[in-house]
Amino acid sequence: MASQQPQSIQTLLEAEKEASKVVQQARQYRVQKLKDARTQATKEIEEYRKAKEQEFKAFEASHAGSTQTAQTAIDRETEVKRKEITEQYLKSKDQVVKKLLDRVVLVKPELHRNLKKVES
Template sequence: MAAQQSQGIQTLLEAEKEAAKIVQQARQYRTQKLKDARSEAAKEIEDYKKAKEAEFKSFEASHAGTTSNAQVAVDKETEQKLQAITDTYEQHKGQVVKKLLDRVVLVKPELHRNLKKVGA
């Protein structure tokens, strides 16, 4: 009977060792699958990033001409406005100088309205 129990225990130990091997293999398999999934995800991310960068470059190239055209239009409009301001300045500078000189040279002395009359 001791031999039978010894053999049963031996069988259980072997089964336990085999189960431990299976668990270890499952862990290694899971770890490997996680590594594979991460590397595949990184590859997909890199591919997606490259595709989006290419799409952006294409968009940028197609709209770059629009930017330069807009800059030319803005420069032209600015030049027109500057010319209009310069023309207005040239037309009115004589009048402005005359008004300024009249204000400085032609002084009409008067008492301030808040000054009290002396002796009153």
Template sequence: MAAQHSQGIQTLLEAEKEAAKIVQQARQYRVQKLKDARSQASKEIEEYKAAKEAEFQSFEDSRAGTTSNAQSAIDRETEVKLQQITDLYETNKDAVVKKLLDRVILVEPELHRNLKKVEA
């Protein structure tokens, strides 16, 4: 009976070792599946990011032409206005200087409009 009892214990120990192996394999399988899921998710994120970056670049390129056209139109308009101001300055500067000099040099003395005559 002791041999049978010893054999039963030995069978239980072997079964326990087998169960430990199965549990260890299940843990390794789970860890490997998690690693695979993470790498797959990372890959999908990178693909999505690249697609969105390409979409943004396309959008930016389509808008860049419009912006540069508007900027060049504004630059041309500014140049025209500056030329007009310069032309007006050149044509009117002599007249303005003459008016200023006349106001400074040709002073006509007159009494202030608020001054009242004091009768004595």
């Protein structure tokens, strides 16, 4: 029995070393899997970003023509309205100036409606 104890202790020590190696390998495996997962996630994020960027550029390109067309239409409409306003101004300015001068120059003195005549 005495000779069996050192051998069983040796067996236990070897088993402990083996278990320690297995645990260390499992930790390394876990760390490697985490690194791989991060790398894969980064790659997927980059691919997704590129796809969305291309989608946005395509959307922007397809709507760029309509923006220019709308701007051209607005510019034309603005020019037409500006010409109409200028024509109205040129047509009406003499009459407006005459009315203003008549109001300022031709004063008719009258008593205010709230003022009553006092009879003496």
